[in-house]
Amino acid sequence: MTGAPARVRLAAPLRIASISLLFSLIISVPVLLFIYHQTDSLFEQGIRDRIDDREQDLMQGYSSAGVPGLVDAIDEELSTGVARAGAVLLVDPRGRRLAGNIAAWPPILRAPSDWAEMRLYPEGQARTELFALRAVALPAGYRLLLGTSIEDRERMRASLIEALLGALLLAIPLGLIGGWFVLKLTERRARAIGNVAARIAGGDFSHRLDERVEDAEFAMLAGAINAMLERIEELVEQLRLVTDSLAHDLRSPLTRMRANMERALAAGDGKAQQQALDAVSLDVDGMLRLISATLEISRTETGAGRQDFEDFDLRALLSDICEIYTPLAEERGNAIRMGQPKSVAYNGNRQSIGRAVANLVDNALKYGAGDIELGVSNAGDMVDLWVADQGPGIPSDLREDAVRKYRRLDESRTTEGSGLGLALARAVARLHGGDIRLEDNGPGLRVVLSLRRDGGHIALL
Amino acid sequence: MSKKILVVEDDATTADYIVKGLEQNGYVVDTAGDGRDGLFHATDGTYAAIVLDRMLPGMDGLAMLSAVRAAGVDTPVIILSALGSTDERVKGLKAGSDDYLSKPFAFSELLARVEALQRRGAAGGGSVVTRLACADLSMDLLSRRVERGGERVDLQPREFRLLELLLRNEGQVVTRTMMLEEVWDYHFDPGTNVIDVHISRLRKKIDDRGRTPLLHTVRGVGYMLSDAA
Numbered sequence: 001m002t003g004a005p006a007r008v009r010l011a012a013p014l015r016i017a018s019i020s021l022l023f024s025l026i027i028s029v030p031v032l033l034f035i036y037h038q039t040d041s042l043f044e045q046g047i048r049d050r051i052d053d054r055e056q057d058l059m060q061g062y063s064s065a066g067v068p069g070l071v072d073a074i075d076e077e078l079s080t081g082v083a084r085a086g087a088v089l090l091v092d093p094r095g096r097r098l099a100g101n102i103a104a105w106p107p108i109l110r111a112p113s114d115w116a117e118m119r120l121y122p123e124g125q126a127r128t129e130l131f132a133l134r135a136v137a138l139p140a141g142y143r144l145l146l147g148t149s150i151e152d153r154e155r156m157r158a159s160l161i162e163a164l165l166g167a168l169l170l171a172i173p174l175g176l177i178g179g180w181f182v183l184k185l186t187e188r189r190a191r192a193i194g195n196v197a198a199r200i201a202g203g204d205f206s207h208r209l210d211e212r213v214e215d216a217e218f219a220m221l222a223g224a225i226n227a228m229l230e231r232i233e234e235l236v237e238q239l240r241l242v243t244d245s246l247a248h249d250l251r252s253p254l255t256r257m258r259a260n261m262e263r264a265l266a267a268g269d270g271k272a273q274q275q276a277l278d279a280v281s282l283d284v285d286g287m288l289r290l291i292s293a294t295l296e297i298s299r300t301e302t303g304a305g306r307q308d309f310e311d312f313d314l315r316a317l318l319s320d321i322c323e324i325y326t327p328l329a330e331e332r333g334n335a336i337r338m339g340q341p342k343s344v345a346y347n348g349n350r351q352s353i354g355r356a357v358a359n360l361v362d363n364a365l366k367y368g369a370g371d372i373e374l375g376v377s378n379a380g381d382m383v384d385l386w387v388a389d390q391g392p393g394i395p396s397d398l399r400e401d402a403v404r405k406y407r408r409l410d411e412s413r414t415t416e417g418s419g420l421g422l423a424l425a426r427a428v429a430r431l432h433g434g435d436i437r438l439e440d441n442g443p444g445l446r447v448v449l450s451l452r453r454d455g456g457h458i459a460l461l
Numbered sequence: 462m463s464k465k466i467l468v469v470e471d472d473a474t475t476a477d478y479i480v481k482g483l484e485q486n487g488y489v490v491d492t493a494g495d496g497r498d499g500l501f502h503a504t505d506g507t508y509a510a511i512v513l514d515r516m517l518p519g520m521d522g523l524a525m526l527s528a529v530r531a532a533g534v535d536t537p538v539i540i541l542s543a544l545g546s547t548d549e550r551v552k553g554l555k556a557g558s559d560d561y562l563s564k565p566f567a568f569s570e571l572l573a574r575v576e577a578l579q580r581r582g583a584a585g586g587g588s589v590v591t592r593l594a595c596a597d598l599s600m601d602l603l604s605r606r607v608e609r610g611g612e613r614v615d616l617q618p619r620e621f622r623l624l625e626l627l628l629r630n631e632g633q634v635v636t637r638t639m640m641l642e643e644v645w646d647y648h649f650d651p652g653t654n655v656i657d658v659h660i661s662r663l664r665k666k667i668d669d670r671g672r673t674p675l676l677h678t679v680r681g682v683g684y685m686l687s688d689a690a
Contacts, residue, residue: 285681291565308551324646324655327662
């Protein structure tokens with residue numbers, strides 16, 4: 001759009017064109033060279049065959065009647081036109097011509113010689129012609145020269161080279177056109193991606209790429225980008241919620257603290273001041289708890305605490321939590337029960353699992369009603385720890401929401417709580433290769449902390 | 462003679478906050494701003510306790526602690542760290558610290574732990590304690606018998622351990638997190654109510670029927686067992 005991309009726009013077609021040109025050269029040059037070589041050797045073989053035939057014919061005359069027989073055979077060949085486009089010459093030991101259509105023996109040609117290429121003047125012609133020649137040495141110093149014009153081969157070579165050059169010349173515009181098309185196509189897709197990215201950068205996270213394009217690789221790219229956008233949208237939404245909620249959760253106690261401190265200042269020494277300061281101290285503790293919980297979740301989400309896995313009994317852990325919370329529950333008129341008599345050995349982070357279960361029980365006490373039941377059961381590769389209450393529960397469409405950080409289903413946020421309990425429990429479950437599930441307890445809510453049996457070893461976040 | 466505490470902390474504000482608080486509670490405090498300086502002071506060996514920041518310039522807190530222990534100094538050490546997770550705690554304890562407190566912390570929590578550490582250090586040197594007492598409350602650790610004014614008090618096992626913790630730290634504040642750590646071995650902040658209810662049950666058993674209350678609430682901090690009025 002500005003500056004740097006403009007240079008890229010100019011450079012890209014050239015680059016793509018030269019790449020496609022290079023590819024067409026890599027493919028066409030060897031093919032043409034092969035054709036050239038094959039045609040050439042076929043042609044040469046044809047000429048050899050023809051010379052062989054003529055040599056055989058003439059030598060028949062020689063073997064039947066010696067040199068005079070050969071002369072007759074040559075004359076006959078010349079007169080019948082068998083030597084069409086051919087050269088023939090017979091010389092005596094002193095180099096004088098006895099028969100043939102060539103004026104004189106070429107001085108540099110020695111006999112015998114199977115194949116030589118030379119320019120000669122055929123008799124009665126003004127221009128030289130290129131011949132393929134064979135020199136045969138006969139007894140007593142006679143020499144026979146047989147030749148075939150290979151002007152045709154030269155012409156063929158020339159036209160092959162022309163074809164080669166032509167193909168190369170054609171490859172350039174073809175490469176450019178092909179490159180241009182590829183570029184246009186890529187550019188269109190890239191622009192679509194760029195547009196979506198620009199919209200996202202502008203703050204509108206709802207846009208997605210069309211995943212139904214024909215090219216599989218672009219569909220794949222679009223799919224990957226959309227998945228990434230989905231995640232970014234989720235994270236941004238979470239971050240927004242976290243910031244809003246954190247601001248709200250910090251502002252309320254800060255406002256109360258300010259009011260209480262003013263009260264304390266106004267009250268002077270005495271009981272009223274003490275009460276106001278106690279209230280401040282409570283709020284500070286609450287805020288510290290909120291911050292520690294936030295840090296704990298972040299650390300758990302990044303996989304910290306995996307080094308700290310130990311062997312312990314999940315049943316014992318549940319009974320500890322039961323014991324810790326029983327007096328509090330009883331004071332509120334609820335009971336906490338545990339319905340699992342057997343030990344369940346597990347390897348994991350006892351501290352964080354304990355904390356997660358404690359959070360769930362705490363939630364059940366705060367938002368649930370009736371008796372709270374804790375249990376552990378095996379489910380294939382997983383171990384399910386669950387905490388169930390008999391309260392109003394959470395409607396199924398709100399359950400996913402409830403697990404998010406700082407999300408509290410009480411929109412007014414008037415009840416006590418940080419909204420981090422379930423988020424921490426989920427982070428802990430994920431640390432152990434599992435997840436958290438919210439189920440209907442009919443009536444009430446049943447929160448299941450599902451952990452992988454071997455979570456300590458292949459836990460994935 | 463007042464007790465000496467070494468505070469090794471590079472953040473001046475935090476160091477100041479800790480030093481002021483400790484001095485108000487009658488301690489003499491030396492400070493060191495980095496690990497090297499801290500190590501130099503610590504090997505002196507005359508401190509009642511060392512408060513050590515986990516992350517220090519020059520020499521890391523854990524490295525300094527290892528060096529101190531290697532030099533044969535067994536002064537109780539409490540680590541302060543912004544890394545509050547349980548695995549960091551284990552690392553700290555492995556390196557030789559006696560306690561671990563994550564930032565941010567309340568000063569009262571630190572003070573309670575520093576005092577508990579000294580008590581532990583003092584008790585560890587002598588013979589094995591088999592009997593704990595505070596005023597007319599007594600606990601026999603062998604027979605697991607608890608009496609108040611000569612009358613037997615029946616306690617649940619965890620109540621027994623809770624009372625034992627309070628008795629061992631008699632006259633000093635024990636915070637709620639310290640209780641959860643010592644009695645149940647969980648290192649998280651349980652929230653205000655959970656421990657309070659346990660304490661109120663214990664209180665009913667030992668401070669009942671118009672007896673002089675021994676188990677006191679220290680506002681905003683925790684609880685203390687003491688026969689002072």
